Each structure stands twice: as structure tokens, then as C-alpha cells.
Amino acid sequence: MKERYNMEDLLRIVALLRDPKDGCAWDKVQTHSSIRKNFIEETYEVADAIDLEDAHLLCEELGDVLLQVALHTQMETEQSRFTFEDVCTGICKKLIYRHPHIFGDVKADNPEQALQNWEALKRQEKHRESVAEDLASVPQAMPALMRATKLSKRAASHGMGRSTQETTASLKKNADEFCKAAEQGDVQNISDVLGRLLFDAADLGRQVKCDAEEALERENRAFLYSVSQP
The missing domain is CATH 1.10.287 (Helix Hairpins)
Structure with missing residues (x-):
């Protein structure tokens, strides 16, 4: 047991827990579907910690969410589909692309303009040009x-909202x-x-x-x- 751990340690631990031969009897048989609800529950526990303004609890619950990310990523790594580095690469590229007022020459002098830039770039990136495509992409699990x-x-952003x-x-x-x-x-x-x-x-x-x-x-x-x- 070490005093401090980092993300690389977490990924190694999760890989060991998922090892087909020597791993944990529970962890190694889980699938995306079997722990889907766990991810949702852990996210709500983070929300509770935020509402309670409890920094200690928030730190703990963020760790639980991070574990869910590591587990789902490890499942995909085992199938040679993507790795944690791919996940990090994807989100970093997204952040750079959707913040042209920070990493480019677009201006955004207030939070509302920054959010509008984000949403416009998101629609372009995901090729959601029509109102039907944009609305269909709202997650049904929300x-x-x-x-x-x-x-x-989203309907209002396409000029289809009500007064x-x-x-x-x-x-x-x-x-x-x-x-x-x-x-x-x-x-x-x-x-x-x-x-x-x-x-x-x-x-x-x-x-x-x-x-x-x-x-x-x-x-x-x-x-x-x-x-x-x-």
C-alpha cells in the first residue's frame, strides 16, 4: 500500500481486477450493460456531494466516478477497440476545438457567447444540421x-420554440x-x-x-x- 496513487496506478489496478485468470470474481465478469446503472448512481452521488458542499465526500465520489470510467475503458482495451489514452486524446481535442476563443482567434466576451460557440461547433462537428437530427441526439436516458x-x-435554437x-x-x-x-x-x-x-x-x-x-x-x-x- 502506497501513500499516494495516480491515474496510471488506477488503470493498472483495474486491469488486474479484470484479469481473466487471476482477477476478482466479480469485476472480471462485468460488462458495460451490467454496470451501466452503477455509473448513473455514482454520478448522482457526486451531485449530492456538490449540493452538500462537502469537499471530502466530493473527493471520494469523484473517485468512484473515475473508477467507472476506468472500468468501461478497460473493457474496450481488452477488445482492442480503444484505450484510456484514446479517451484522453478525444476529450483534449474536443476542448481545444470547442474553445476557439481560447485556442483560436474567435471572440467570446461573456459566458453566453462562449456557450453559443460551443453549441454551434458541436452541431457542426456531429453533422446535426437539421432540427430533427439535433433533437434526436438528446439522450433518451436523461x-x-x-x-x-x-x-x-434545441428547438428554440432552430427558431421552432414557442413564445x-x-x-x-x-x-x-x-x-x-x-x-x-x-x-x-x-x-x-x-x-x-x-x-x-x-x-x-x-x-x-x-x-x-x-x-x-x-x-x-x-x-x-x-x-x-x-x-x-x-
């Missing part, structure tokens, strides 16, 4: 409210329909209208710069606090 916000934002007035009107309409469906016990209609209502809420939140996912999580915490009080 939490639904987060995905709704992303979809409406605040249009979204507000739709939100009010769907809220009324949802209440009526709930009163009538119309299960199928309740589900359909609730979906539209939540999408409207996420879209309107985006328009007024209020993230729906974060807003709902704050309400979750407030509810938890209220019911846990004596």
Missing part, C-alpha cells in the same frame, strides 16, 4: 424533466384539463395531459431561466423537511 428542457431549448405567452397559455389549458381528468378519474387522459403539462412547465421554466429539474428537486427537499418535522 431524466424526463431535464430532457424536456433540452429538447425545447412565453404561447407556452403560458398551453400550460394553463393543460392544467385545467389535468384537474378535470383527475376529478373524473380518467386514468388514460390523466397520464397524457400530465405529460403535456410537465413539458410545458419545463419549457416555460427554461424561457424564464429557471431549471425545472433543479426547481423540482428543491421542492422535494422542502417536502421531505416538512414531513420530517415533529
Whole structure:
């Protein structure tokens, strides 16, 4: 046991754990699919540490995420498809390419302009020129409210977004329909209208710069606090 370790040490340890003959009985039989959920869970634990402003916990949880990266990379290295160096090369090239205001001669005097540059270059890089291609690339595994916000934002960037007035009107309409469906016990209609209502809420939140996912999580915490009080 050493006092300090680095990324090379982690990669060597993971390779040993994955060794077909002498490796760990659990680690060596895992696949991308079998530990997919682990990656998601570890990412949420990082988010919790950030919310708690706990530096010690954040350090630990970032290590767990790094382990997931190392495991998935080792699986691909075993198949001779790519290595950790390839992963590092890819992200470094991406960062340089998408920051022309740092590594080139493009100007970006504020965070919003820098983000617009990033998104424009990302679309070009991935050949997502049409609105259909751009929307289809939003990951389906995203939490639904987060995905709704992303979809409406990308649609708006192509000039296909709704105005605040249009979204507000739709939100009010769907809220009324949802209440009526709930009163009538119309299960199928309740589900359909609730979906539209939540999408409207996420879209309107985006328009007024209020993230729906974060807003709902704050309400979750407030509810938890209220019911846990004596």
C-alpha cells in the first residue's frame, strides 16, 4: 500500500481486477450493460456531494466516478477497440476545438457567447444540421424533466420554440384539463395531459431561466423537511 496513487496506478489496478485468470470474481465478469446503472448512481452521488458542499465526500465520489470510467475503458482495451489514452486524446481535442476563443482567434466576451460557440461547433462537428437530427441526439436516458428542457431549448435554437405567452397559455389549458381528468378519474387522459403539462412547465421554466429539474428537486427537499418535522 502506497501513500499516494495516480491515474496510471488506477488503470493498472483495474486491469488486474479484470484479469481473466487471476482477477476478482466479480469485476472480471462485468460488462458495460451490467454496470451501466452503477455509473448513473455514482454520478448522482457526486451531485449530492456538490449540493452538500462537502469537499471530502466530493473527493471520494469523484473517485468512484473515475473508477467507472476506468472500468468501461478497460473493457474496450481488452477488445482492442480503444484505450484510456484514446479517451484522453478525444476529450483534449474536443476542448481545444470547442474553445476557439481560447485556442483560436474567435471572440467570446461573456459566458453566453462562449456557450453559443460551443453549441454551434458541436452541431457542426456531429453533422446535426437539421432540427430533427439535433433533437434526436438528446439522450433518451436523461431524466424526463431535464430532457424536456433540452429538447425545447434545441428547438428554440432552430427558431421552432414557442413564445412565453404561447407556452403560458398551453400550460394553463393543460392544467385545467389535468384537474378535470383527475376529478373524473380518467386514468388514460390523466397520464397524457400530465405529460403535456410537465413539458410545458419545463419549457416555460427554461424561457424564464429557471431549471425545472433543479426547481423540482428543491421542492422535494422542502417536502421531505416538512414531513420530517415533529
